[in-house]
Amino acid sequence: MTSTEGVPPMINPIEPTRHALGYSDGAGHPDEEDILSQDQAVLIDEVIDDPRTPALDLQVVKNERLGTYDALVGGREVAGLTYSVAGDDRLVLLGTSVLSEFREQGIATELIRHVLDDARGQGKTVTILCPIVRTFIEHNPEYADLVDPQHPGVTLRRTHSS
Template sequence: MSSEERVPANERLIDNVDQGRFELCRDDDLAGWLYYTHLKPNRYALRHTEVASGRQHQGVGSALVRRVFDEIRAREGTITVICPFVVDYLARTTAYADLVDARHPGCTDRAAAESARAAAGG
């Protein structure tokens, strides 16, 4: 099992609705967050992923995306991909392909995602 696949004993995902982001906490510290927009009927536009500077290169980003995908799946939701990091994550696995909204998939490659993010001012 790689370090990216191991779930730390004290790791939890929080849906911070007020901030419009999912937050991954490790050892009670905010390690990373993924901004989203919740759209009707139950679609999440995944906009931007960030990892706290002290937590970079520890698999936080991938753990965060995986946990968010699992949460959205549990909510029977779909995703529209705008975030370049999420695009890259999906390119490495087919395990979450069913979550991509068929009518509004978003970006399918990193260049398109970065262009969309720049156009949105993010």
């Protein structure tokens, strides 16, 4: 499979993703590009296409010891967003995951919204290494001010497959 100039080739031509990501120098991965996993692409599509509040009884709990925000439905952990702390004023958002049977229900969107609202409430900025969080912020610019200008993290570039 050939690629167009500046767009990386798809690694799985049977199930291509429509997203590519790149790391800014602030993320510690200068000039690298990668293709998202199929799971990440599904969650990005959820954030783009289905930003509604989930109908489920969703609770988000922060576990500082493990560095996670966990989304619970009926007491069951169904999603999580991992993070690390950088200094006193910055969170590094590492990755978002949702159990497959709970995807496309707005859980990723609400989890990310909760994490960003919590960071804002604490007066922190964020470095984004999670492409799902990056996509959320791109589609919800009211959170763009939270991205640390010195260490923004990953940037998202859309690619289109045929």
